[in-house]
Amino acid sequence: MHHTVEVRALHYAYPDGHVALRGVDLYVAPGEKVALVGPNGAGKSTLLLHLNGILRGEGQVLVCGEPIGDGNLGRVRAAVGLVFQDPDDQLFSSTVFEDVAFGPLYMGLPEGEVHRRVQRALQAVGMTGAEDRPPYHLSGGEKKRVAIATVLAMDPEILVLDEPTAGLDPRGRRALIRLLEDLPQTMLVATHDLRMVQECFPRTVVMDEGRVVGDGPTTALLADTAFLETHGLEAP
Numbered sequence: 633m634h635h636t637v638e639v640r641a642l643h644y645a646y647p648d649g650h651v652a653l654r655g656v657d658l659y660v661a662p663g664e665k666v667a668l669v670g671p672n673g674a675g676k677s678t679l680l681l682h683l684n685g686i687l688r689g690e691g692q693v694l695v696c697g698e699p700i701g702d703g704n705l706g707r708v709r710a711a712v713g714l715v716f717q718d719p720d721d722q723l724f725s726s727t728v729f730e731d732v733a734f735g736p737l738y739m740g741l742p743e744g745e746v747h748r749r750v751q752r753a754l755q756a757v758g759m760t761g762a763e764d765r766p767p768y769h770l771s772g773g774e775k776k777r778v779a780i781a782t783v784l785a786m787d788p789e790i791l792v793l794d795e796p797t798a799g800l801d802p803r804g805r806r807a808l809i810r811l812l813e814d815l816p817q818t819m820l821v822a823t824h825d826l827r828m829v830q831e832c833f834p835r836t837v838v839m840d841e842g843r844v845v846g847d848g849p850t851t852a853l854l855a856d857t858a859f860l861e862t863h864g865l866e867a868p
């Protein structure tokens with residue numbers, strides 16, 4: 633299995649006619665950790681929502697070499713773990729256990745395996761022991777970790793995260809960065825946190841106005857202050 637994501641000439645307009653993606657091409661190689669940056673409204677979240685078929689635009693999106701279509705949405709969603717920016721969009725059960733068990737149960741796994749996966753996912757995000765807590769009583773940082781655990785419990789080959797450090801305090805941010813560094817998955821992460829990008833992501837893709845306007849080694853991109861300024865970004 634090649635844990636890759638490939639986007640070819642992707643165009644997308646929202647139902648109200650607003651054009652959010654104007655021909656995006658992107659290839660993420662197996663095991664690569666790629667940052668996706670750009671100003672608000674650049675189309676980052678819209679692009680991420682295409683990677684597991686929540687949105688379907690014009691063009692092609694291939695996951696592990698297979699074009700996403702009606703016939704393989706289940707497989708695609710098992711392969712691509714998508715963590716939304718707002719954990720409240722991901723957590724809807726009355727306990728942490730139920731939220732993290734939801735995916736494995738939905739996959740039809742036996743009860744013992746579901747429990748093993750929940751334990752393993754909570755341990756990975758440093759939330760062991762939180763099984764019985766109601767997600768709505770958790771802090772912002774804890775919610776983010778549990779949201780990531782709901783996705784890790786499905787054992788995805790590819791992780792896609794939308795602004796994982798947004799709204800975290802320094803300690804929560806640091807813990808999250810350590811977690812992302814430790815995870816072995818192929819990763820595409822949309823973020824405004826250019827210090828994190830510098831630290832954790834060897835490659836950066838820059839989007840602006842629905843297009844990819846830069847793609848290359850993070851050190852080179854972040855050193856080009858004129859380029860960053862043109863696209864509404866600030867050197868870290």
Ligand SMILES: Nc1ncnc2c1ncn2[C@@H]1O[C@H](COP(=O)(O)OP(=O)(O)O)[C@@H](O)[C@H]1O
Pocket residue numbers: 646647648650651652670671672673674675676677678679
């Ligand atoms: N549900 C929606 N309906 C209409 N337009 C939307 C919707 N969601 C986002 N947009 C628009 O699409 C563009 C891209 O948005 P988004 O993908 O959220 O950008 P980013 O994540 O880079 O901030 C923006 O101009 C935004 O206003």
Ligand SMILES: [Mg+2]
Pocket residue numbers: 676677678717794
């Ligand atoms: Mg966004």
